[in-house]
Amino acid sequence: xxxxxxxxxxxxxxxxxxxxxxxxxxxxxxxxxxxxxxxxxxxxxxxxxxxxxxxxxxxxxxxxxxxxxxxxxxxxxxxxxxxxxxxxxxxxxxxxxxxxxxxxxxxxxxxxxxxxxxxxxxxxxxxxxxxxxxxxxxxxxxxxxxxxxxxxxxxxxxxxxxxxxxxxxxxxxxxxxxxxxxxxxxxxxxxxxxxxxxxxxxxxxxxxxxxxxxxxxxxxxxxxxxxxxxxxxxxxxxxxxxxxxxxxxxxxxxxxxxxxxxxxxxxxxxxxxxxxxxxxxxxxxxxxxxxxxxxxxxxxxxxxxxxxxxxxxxxxxxxxxxxxxxxxxxxxxxxxxxxxxxxxxxxxxxxxxxxxxxxxxxxxxxxxxxxxxxxxxxxxxxxxxxxxxxxxxxxxxxxxxxxxxxxxxxxxxxxxxxxxxxxxxxxxxxxxxxxxxxxxxxxxxxxxxxxxxxxxxxxxxxxxxxxxxxxxxxxxxxxxxxxxxxxxxxxxxxxxxxxxxxxxxxxxxxxxxxxxxxxxxxxxxxxxxxxxxxxxxxxxxxxxxxxxxxxxxxxxxxxxxxxxxxxxxxxx
Numbered sequence: 001x002x003x004x005x006x007x008x009x010x011x012x013x014x015x016x017x018x019x020x021x022x023x024x025x026x027x028x029x030x031x032x033x034x035x036x037x038x039x040x041x042x043x044x045x046x047x048x049x050x051x052x053x054x055x056x057x058x059x060x061x062x063x064x065x066x067x068x069x070x071x072x073x074x075x076x077x078x079x080x081x082x083x084x085x086x087x088x089x090x091x092x093x094x095x096x097x098x099x100x101x102x103x104x105x106x107x108x109x110x111x112x113x114x115x116x117x118x119x120x121x122x123x124x125x126x127x128x129x130x131x132x133x134x135x136x137x138x139x140x141x142x143x144x145x146x147x148x149x150x151x152x153x154x155x156x157x158x159x160x161x162x163x164x165x166x167x168x169x170x171x172x173x174x175x176x177x178x179x180x181x182x183x184x185x186x187x188x189x190x191x192x193x194x195x196x197x198x199x200x201x202x203x204x205x206x207x208x209x210x211x212x213x214x215x216x217x218x219x220x221x222x223x224x225x226x227x228x229x230x231x232x233x234x235x236x237x238x239x240x241x242x243x244x245x246x247x248x249x250x251x252x253x254x255x256x257x258x259x260x261x262x263x264x265x266x267x268x269x270x271x272x273x274x275x276x277x278x279x280x281x282x283x284x285x286x287x288x289x290x291x292x293x294x295x296x297x298x299x300x301x302x303x304x305x306x307x308x309x310x311x312x313x314x315x316x317x318x319x320x321x322x323x324x325x326x327x328x329x330x331x332x333x334x335x336x337x338x339x340x341x342x343x344x345x346x347x348x349x350x351x352x353x354x355x356x357x358x359x360x361x362x363x364x365x366x367x368x369x370x371x372x373x374x375x376x377x378x379x380x381x382x383x384x385x386x387x388x389x390x391x392x393x394x395x396x397x398x399x400x401x402x403x404x405x406x407x408x409x410x411x412x413x414x415x416x417x418x419x420x421x422x423x424x425x426x427x428x429x430x431x432x433x434x435x436x437x438x439x440x441x442x443x444x445x446x447x448x449x450x451x452x453x454x455x456x457x458x459x460x461x462x463x464x465x466x467x468x469x470x471x472x473x474x475x476x477x478x479x480x481x482x483x484x485x486x487x488x489x490x491x492x493x494x495x496x497x498x499x500x501x502x503x504x505x506x507x508x509x510x511x512x513x514x515x516x517x518x519x520x521x522x523x524x525x526x527x528x529x530x531x532x533x534x535x536x537x538x539x540x541x542x543x544x545x546x547x548x549x550x551x552x553x554x555x556x557x558x559x560x561x562x563x564x565x566x567x568x569x570x571x572x
Contacts, residue, residue, distance in 0.1 A: 007216040014248040017217055018306075019211060021060040024201040024416020025051050027061035027129060032194030037186030038134045039421050043413045044387050048073050051202065052126040053218035056081045057309040064071075066408045068337065069130040071291030072105040074173050074309060077110050077128055079103045087123035090116045093164030095192055098157045099136065101148070102329055106336045108136045111188060115162060115195035119203055122308065122453055129191045129196040135178040135383040141334050142462035143250055143279040143497035148261040148330035153396040161192065164402075167419055178381040179373060186199075186523055207317060214287035230265035233303040238262050241353055244273065245362065247339065248469045250280040250497050252341065254324055258346045269293050269347065271319035271326075280499065281332035286342040287466075289325040290317040296344040299407070300358045307442035335464045335497065337408070338366045344407045352475060352491050357396045360406075361443060361475035361516035364390025366466040367405055368484070368512055372457030372502070376460030378421050384422035386413040391436050391444025391481055392514035393472060399514035400444030402431055405544055423455045432482070432511055434539055438546035440477030440524050444539060446482065446512035458501045465496040467513040478517030479546070486510040522567055524547045530558045 009017070029049035036042045048069035049062040058074040080096050081087065084268075096114040098104055104112045111129050119126040138145070138152030145151045151172065159167050174188075175181040211217070244257035257273030277283045294315050298307060305311055319326035324339055348359040368390065373383040389405035389412060403412060415426045428450040437443035453459040463486060469478040470529045487493050488509040502508060529549040532538040534556060543549045548570055550562035 001455060003431060007028035009220060010039060010214055010224045012279050014220055018221060020205050020428055021051060024198055024205060025049050025060050025062040027201050028129070028194045028198030029064045032129055032190050033064070035190035035193045037190065040132050040134055041187060041190070041386060043411065043417045045411050046132040046387065047129060049129045049198070049406060051198060052128065052186045052191060053214050054087055054124060055223060057218060058278060059218050059308055060212065061307060066410055067291050068288060068340065068408060069110065070307065071294055072287050073112055073128055073130045074312065074349040075287050075290065076104040077114060077126060084157055087116050091163055092118045092121065093161060093463035095195065096157065097155055099155045100149045100157065101333045102285050102287065105130055105156060105300055106285045106340065107333045108154055109133050109141055109334070111191065113188065113195065115199060115308065117199045117202055119206055119213070122353055123175055125202060125223050126196040126403035129194050131187055131191055134385060135179045135184060138360055140373055140383065140460065140462050141367055141369065141385060141396060142464055143281045143335040143336055143338065144499055145331055145332035146279050151281060151332055151334045169289055173280070179381050181554055209518035210363035213361060213571030214415045221306070222308060222310030225306050225308050226313045228305045229302050229311045230314050233262065233267055234265050236262045237354055238264065242352040243350040245342065246470045248343050248466045248496065250278060250282055256342050256346055258343070258350060260347060260350050264316050271323065275324045275328040277322055279330050280313065281334040282315065282336065282338050283327035283331040283333050284325045284336045285333060286319055286326040288336055288340045290475065292316045292343045293347065296347050296407055296530070300348060300355065309523050311376035338466045338497065341366045341407055349475065355449035356476065359516045360395045360400065361393030361437065361478050362399060363392040363406055363444065363515040364446060364467055364472060364513040367410055368510060370461050371462040372422060372453065373423065374453065374455050375455060377455050382422060386418050388412050388449065388512060390446035390467065390484065390512035391477065392443035393515040393520035394437070394439050394443050395439065396518055399442045400436060402445035403447045423453060424451050424452045427507065431537070432514065433536055434542045435482035436537065437474045437479045437481035437515060437517035438521035439474055440519025440521070441517065443472065443474070443481040445516030446484065446514045448511050450507055450508065450509045452507045453502050453504065456504050458503050460499055461502045462499040463494055464513045468496045471513060472516040475518050476515035479521060481514030481516050484513040490548065521546050521572060526558050526563050
């Protein structure tokens with residue numbers, strides 16, 4: 001047994017140490033963000049940061065991050081340790097790296113960087129982070145590739161730093177294979193800086209509390225998290241709960257199907273019945289499927305429980321090998337989020353059978369990722385990606401959030417940051433009226449963005465968009481949100497998961513989808529519909545058509561007798 005694992009820490013001290021651990025990983029993340037070279041990390045927060053015990057169990061994570069990075073990183077770290085890099089075979093100053101999709105976060109664009117922590121001559125913990133690289137070579141990010149080998153540079157599990165010295169051969173290989181090497185290499189160093197800051201603060205904590213290591217703390221924290229989640233699961237009736245949804249796919253719709261089995265204090269999620277993997281870059285590895293499954297279930301069942309290894313123990317996740325949610329190597333996976341984010345929706349809808357007040361209607365789910373690459377005014381190559389979100393689904397007691405990413409948690413990048421970092425001009429960015437699904441509570445609105453390239457030269461636009469053909473469904477009588485749309489100023493409609501050339505002077509307009517409504521629309525309080533009209537969220541025509549609410553547009557007042565008569569008439 002490792003030193004300290006048999007020690008019992010009193011609850012008050014444990015709580016103090018837990019709070020300190022959170023502050024440590026938050027400082028790790030802050031150092032990473034402030035050192036970053038890209039808006040992907042600085043503005044959007046497409047990153048994770050966490051601390052792990054000797055055995056690679058995730059203890060705590062920073063408050064900044066996305067489940068696709070955090071929860072995949074939790075599984076990835078153990079793959080570093082066994083059998084290749086046990087902590088006792090490393091030395092101070094060593095740092096490890098990979099972007100292997102099947103070992104880490106599901107596509108080549110995410111770099112996972114792991115650093116061991118040594119204290120009093122012994123390895124006692126790990127700090128790790130995962131960040132989205134703005135470019136990784138290949139055919140740029142998107143759904144076009146037919147094989148992993150087309151999607152960019154693959155880095156196996158290996159050393160990034162050796163005793164503090166950079167692995168220069170690897171840095172040279174990365175620099176030679178990416179379009180914007182300064183940004184990519186800069187963010188790698190930012191991740192290393194974050195890990196070092198976390199390690200330093202962690203050692204200060206050990207010294208302050210006179211701990212030889214973190215093993216006893218880890219054991220108690222993980223056990224408490226596990227017990228709390230198992231207690232929440234026991235509140236569910238035993239049984240099998242099923243649901244399936246249709247999403248756009250690449251050339252034809254795909255199915256995500258789930259069977260959620262509750263047995264005592266354990267959950268099993270099986271995605272049998274989901275579509276087979278495809279020959280385009282939207283496939284998902286099982287580690288990514290597991291990440292968004294565990295996150296979704298915790299959000300619905302026990303949102304106050306720490307997201308760590310203990311909370312993963314009661315949940316088993318499986319998907320047929322060769323399916324869209326457990327693809328075989330070397331399937332292309334660059335835009336895996338376009339499918340992976342959707343696992344939340346059949347899960348929540350299945351749970352609505354027993355927990356209708358803990359779930360939300362379907363939302364836009366997948367982020368709309370926009371990548372542009374080309375030549376800037378000085379003839380230098382640029383590559384830039386930004387994330388945007390449609391509307392979330394409504395809940396039983398509130399409207400869905402507009403232009404908000406769920407389940408990813410990624411922040412939308414401000415127009416000013418986009419225009420500063422890339423030769424793009426955003427002519428319009430606004431909420432999209434009537435896009436939220438009607439319901440007693442309305443789905444969140446999508447947004448409209450209209451932009452053009454301003455270099456005088458054409459640029460490649462890689463589209464990564466879903467719900468252009470299959471809108472977000474409502475729940476408990478709520479109606480679907482509006483589907484998304486991509487169109488050019490010349491009337492052309494690009495493929496929503498492919499790439500095309502955006503010409504100088506052309507504008508591209510993105511209309512992001514809205515979330516589904518919750519409950520029958522004709523039970524929405526008329527005053528809420530009036531307020532939506534005043535805010536520009538719904539039109540007068542939609543107020544009548546969808547909600548049976550009559551509004552005097554000149555006075556901008558509710559016509560209560562006409563509304564009552566219209567609603568009564570629709571009951572007949």
